[in-house]
Amino acid sequence: MNAAHIGASGGDISGMKDMGEASGPLLRVGGVTKLYGGRVGCRDVSFDLWPGEVMGIVGESGSGKSTLLSCLAGHLAPDQGRVIYGGRDTVAMAETERRHLGRTDWAFVHQNPRDGLRMGVSAGGNVGERLMAVGARHYGAIRETAEDWLGRVEIDPGRIDDRPRQFSGGMQQRLQIARNLVTGPKLVFMDEPTGGLDVSVQARLLDLLRGLVRRMGLSAVIVTHDLAVVRLLADRLMVMKGGNVVESGLTDQVLDDPRHAYTQLLVSSVLQV
Ligand SMILES: Nc1ncnc2c1ncn2[C@@H]1O[C@H](COP(=O)(O)OP(=O)(O)OP(=O)(O)O)[C@@H](O)[C@H]1O
Numbered sequence: 001m002n003a004a005h006i007g008a009s010g011g012d013i014s015g016m017k018d019m020g021e022a023s024g025p026l027l028r029v030g031g032v033t034k035l036y037g038g039r040v041g042c043r044d045v046s047f048d049l050w051p052g053e054v055m056g057i058v059g060e061s062g063s064g065k066s067t068l069l070s071c072l073a074g075h076l077a078p079d080q081g082r083v084i085y086g087g088r089d090t091v092a093m094a095e096t097e098r099r100h101l102g103r104t105d106w107a108f109v110h111q112n113p114r115d116g117l118r119m120g121v122s123a124g125g126n127v128g129e130r131l132m133a134v135g136a137r138h139y140g141a142i143r144e145t146a147e148d149w150l151g152r153v154e155i156d157p158g159r160i161d162d163r164p165r166q167f168s169g170g171m172q173q174r175l176q177i178a179r180n181l182v183t184g185p186k187l188v189f190m191d192e193p194t195g196g197l198d199v200s201v202q203a204r205l206l207d208l209l210r211g212l213v214r215r216m217g218l219s220a221v222i223v224t225h226d227l228a229v230v231r232l233l234a235d236r237l238m239v240m241k242g243g244n245v246v247e248s249g250l251t252d253q254v255l256d257d258p259r260h261a262y263t264q265l266l267v268s269s270v271l272q273v
Contacts, residue, residue, distance in 0.1 A: 028048050057225075074102070115125075124150075177212070187219045246260045
């Protein structure tokens with residue numbers, strides 16, 4: 001997907017004229033740096049994300065994946081750099097505008113479904129709430145859409161009135177995905193979406209995610225330490241180490257022919273498991 005664009009991303013996003021145009025990148029990340037005191041969270045990260053493209057970010061624990069994702073999604077203010085969406089720098093945006101984007105154009109899937117769901121609200125309420133946040137008002141239509149979405153994420157629509165805590169971990173994660181996707185976001189951030197689940201549950205979730213991403217033509221940035229996740233979902237890959245991107249490229253290319261010694265180690269350590 002978008003192979004013609006691969007490699008077009010670079011460190012310098014100044015002087016680019018097509019920011020925000022329909023034919024241009026959906027997200028332009030330039031020189032994003034976040035320090036925690038003297039410690040590097042992430043340093044000078046730049047890339048373009050094109051419509052319909054899935055970018056995977058991999059690396060060992062502490063490599064800076066979550067810090068970068070938080071900076072991109074506006075949960076954390078970078079010390080330097082720009083995150084251009086729709087022609088506007090979201091770093092410089094007012095908090096209220098960023099929150100609006102979070103309801104309309106963006107979605108964020110947390111590793112722990114408890115961070116992305118309202119545990120005291122029914123499954124249908126969790127999905128319906130997002131629709132209401134973007135203006136839906138008709139109760140019958142909201143409930144119908146919620147039922148449809150429960151089905152799409154393989155949850156029995158008959159359980160629409162159950163609370164998430166009555167669901168298994170895998171079901172909770174699928175409900176979180178339904179809550180996030182029901183409004184048709186343009187860009188989805190995912191932080192270890194299959195983390196903390198049993199292997200068989202992970203496989204089913206991955207399969208479901210892959211289907212949804214492809215069918216909806218979603219653009220996504222997915223953080224994971226699991227190379228199987230990026231192999232299945234990501235068009236392109238960035239490998240992080242010590243807060244820096246050490247290698248990037250088409251997923252299959254990077255995984256099948258890793259250039260950087262660290263990526264070679266990551267790939268070979270998976271093969272040895
Ligand atoms: N709130 C914080 N305060 C201080 N240092 C932090 C904070 N959050 C992260 N760091 C440091 O920033 C670096 C990158 O951490 P980060 O959590 O982004 O990595 P990660 O690749 O997401 O790791 P994991 O896979 O374990 O979540 C690490 O050295 C970490 O110790």
